[in-house]
Amino acid sequence: MVIARSTAAGPARPSRADRKRDRRGSVNAKAPAHRGDAKLAWLFIAPALIGFLVFAAYPTLRGIYLSFTDFKVLTPPKWVGLDNFVKLLGDDVFWSSLLVTVYFVLLSVALGLTLSIITAVVLHRLTASTVIRGLIILPFLISGVVAATVWSWMLDTQLGIINIVLEHLTGQSIQFLTSRAWAIPSIAIISVWKSLGYTAIIIFAGLQTIPPTIYEAGRIDGASEFQMFRRLTLPLLRPILALVVVLNVIGAFQVFDIVQVATKGGPANASNVLQMYIYSKAFGQFDFGYASAMSLALFAVLIVITFLQMRLLRASESDTD
Amino acid sequence: MTTTTAARPRPTAASPAATARPIARRARRRFSLGRAVAWAYIVIVLFVTIFPFYWILRTALSNNYSLITDPASLVPTGFTLGAFQRVLGLATPEQAIAEGGSGASIEIGHFLLNSVIYATPLDGADSVLLGARRLRLRPTALARPGAECSASSSPR
Numbered sequence: 001m002v003i004a005r006s007t008a009a010g011p012a013r014p015s016r017a018d019r020k021r022d023r024r025g026s027v028n029a030k031a032p033a034h035r036g037d038a039k040l041a042w043l044f045i046a047p048a049l050i051g052f053l054v055f056a057a058y059p060t061l062r063g064i065y066l067s068f069t070d071f072k073v074l075t076p077p078k079w080v081g082l083d084n085f086v087k088l089l090g091d092d093v094f095w096s097s098l099l100v101t102v103y104f105v106l107l108s109v110a111l112g113l114t115l116s117i118i119t120a121v122v123l124h125r126l127t128a129s130t131v132i133r134g135l136i137i138l139p140f141l142i143s144g145v146v147a148a149t150v151w152s153w154m155l156d157t158q159l160g161i162i163n164i165v166l167e168h169l170t171g172q173s174i175q176f177l178t179s180r181a182w183a184i185p186s187i188a189i190i191s192v193w194k195s196l197g198y199t200a201i202i203i204f205a206g207l208q209t210i211p212p213t214i215y216e217a218g219r220i221d222g223a224s225e226f227q228m229f230r231r232l233t234l235p236l237l238r239p240i241l242a243l244v245v246v247l248n249v250i251g252a253f254q255v256f257d258i259v260q261v262a263t264k265g266g267p268a269n270a271s272n273v274l275q276m277y278i279y280s281k282a283f284g285q286f287d288f289g290y291a292s293a294m295s296l297a298l299f300a301v302l303i304v305i306t307f308l309q310m311r312l313l314r315a316s317e318s319d320t321d
Numbered sequence: 322m323t324t325t326t327a328a329r330p331r332p333t334a335a336s337p338a339a340t341a342r343p344i345a346r347r348a349r350r351r352f353s354l355g356r357a358v359a360w361a362y363i364v365i366v367l368f369v370t371i372f373p374f375y376w377i378l379r380t381a382l383s384n385n386y387s388l389i390t391d392p393a394s395l396v397p398t399g400f401t402l403g404a405f406q407r408v409l410g411l412a413t414p415e416q417a418i419a420e421g422g423s424g425a426s427i428e429i430g431h432f433l434l435n436s437v438i439y440a441t442p443l444d445g446a447d448s449v450l451l452g453a454r455r456l457r458l459r460p461t462a463l464a465r466p467g468a469e470c471s472a473s474s475s476p477r
Contacts, residue, residue, distance in 0.1 A: 051441075119366055122359045132363065136370055150373045153380065159392035161376065197370065225355060 067292035077289065084293035094294065096269065097277040100184060104273055105252040108188040112248060115196055117241075120203035121229060133204065137197035144194060144257035151190045152177055152262045177263050183271040190258050195251070199244055206240030207233065242313035246306050253302055274298050381405065385421025 067084055069077035088094055123132065139147060154160050155176035163173040176186040210233065218228045234241075256275035259265060265272035265280070274294065282291035380388065384399030391398045403420040406412040408427055417423065 115366075118362070122362055126356070126359050126363065132367065135367055138374065139370060146377070147373070150377050150380075154373065154376060159389065161393065164393045193369065193373070196366075 063292045063295055066289055067296045069289045069292075071287075071289040071292075073286045073288060080289070084290050085297070087290065088293055088297060093269065093272070093277060094274075097272045097274050100269075100271060101253060101255075101273045101275075104184050104188055104191075104255060104271075105249055107185060108191045108252045108255075109245065109248045111188060112192040112195055112199060113241075113245065115192065116199035116203055116244070119196065119200040120207060121233060123200070124204055124207045125225065133201060137201050139194045139196070140198040142194075145261050147194045148190055148258040148261035151186075151193070155186055155262075178267055180267055180270040183263050183267065187255070187258055187262055187271055190262060191252070191255060194258075195248070199248065202244055203237065203240060206237050209240075210236045238313065239317070242309065245313065246309050249305060249309065250302055253298065253305075 066077060068079060068081060070080045070083070071077035119136065123136075154162050157163055157173055157175050157178060160176075162176070167173050174182060176182050214232055214236070215228060218232055223231065254275055255273055256279065259271055259273050259276050260279070263271045265276040275298075278291045278294045278298070281287045281294065379395070379397050381404050382397035382400055382402070383394075384401050384403070387394075387399030401420065403412060403416065404422075407417050407420070407422055408429055410426065410429065412420075414426070417425075
């Protein structure tokens with residue numbers, strides 16, 4: 001079987017594929033010892049591929065299908081065309097939760113990015129300690145549920161340590177998670193706390209790709225630390241920053257676990273982010289068709305935003321060379 | 322031009338060893354306000370990062386009832402290992418209720434198994450995607466040859 005295929009394809013073979021392989025410097029695939037490689041390779045990636053198809057590809061397609069149906073779990077899905085999307089346009093709660101989500105995204109990405117850049121740059125210029133870097137990435141290693149739980153203890157109006165300290169210092173406490181004004185900022189703080197270390201480490205890695213000679217030249221030209229940061233670090237870091245911004249925006253749009261644990265969307269929908277609303281529609285009211293339509297809308301929003309960001313930030317180009 | 326000549330005699334610019342490790346050299350410099358502010362910032366970031374972890378530990382080692390009467394205590398209040406015993410299934414329901422728990426049993430082994438089952442296919446799917454990225458999408462911003470060079474040559 002394998003031999004037959006390789007001889008049959010013989011004349012056409014010494015073309016692109018071979019040259020490509022040679023350029024990479026790897027072994028020739030036609031050598032006898034490597035004949036079964038393709039089969040073996042498929043075997044090796046089969047578990048992962050099946051996992052991907054079953055747990056990512058199928059649910060995505062199924063979700064897209066369900067968004068065009070009326071599906072209430074107990075009865076089979078009924079095709080309703082664009083009804084769900086028409087309903088979506090007139091749904092005030094949807095629009096208000098989209099607004100809440102955008103507010104959260106802007107707040108958490110701006111705060112997170114600023115703090116991450118400062119932290120990464122300061123670490124990079126100050127110390128080579130891997131211990132500090134290891135400590136900073138710690139919050140990324142625990143689950144969002146745990147982070148939200150411990151922060152909701154700490155932010156509690158009566159028993160939270162932060163409010164106890166605030167009351168000592170200023171004489172008044174803040175209703176971090178139970179007031180309309182503070183709910184989203186508090187969730188943004190929790191989310192920034194959790195992702196700061198990870199983002200900072202990615203940026204730190206980006207900083208290490210900037211050749212030290214550039215800073216050397218900057219120093220010889222008499223640039224201050226701040227000037228070097230503005231004129232050298234930030235422009236050269238742009239591809240990494242673009243990646244970080246895109247990932248953070250997508251992640252922030254999809255915030256759920258922290259909201260679910262800390263506020264459950266309250267008070268009075270003040271922190272009812274899109275994912276939260278989708279979840280309550282699907283698993284609270286079992287309106288899976290409508291929830292799928294909202295998910296698809298969120299998906300479309302994310303695609304558009306990501307595309308725009310990649311374009312605006314010229315993410316795939318670099319200025320280092 | 323003048324700055325260049327002025328900076329020339331400095332050892333930083335002269336020896337190649339110094340250019341390779343600017344950070345180590347800078348660390349031995351005299352005290353400056355900027356560095357002090359930067360270190361203060363790092364200390365604050367570390368404190369905010371680590372404090373919630375300490376708070377988890379402090380609360381885990383506290384008695385549920387004392388937590389309510391003494392919420393500001395910085396060390397465990399009514400020190401007890403009861404919470405850990407309950408999680409590990411070493412406490413009876415009566416003991417759990419006495420410490421302010423619900424008395425329901427916690428099947429930590431089962432929960433762990435669930436997490437492992439959940440994590441396995443996801444990791445598999447991720448590795449397929451990462452593999453595809455490595456083979457097909459090499460020449461992107463992140464995987465430039467320059468990036469690999471500097472990452473391997475300066476293992477800080």
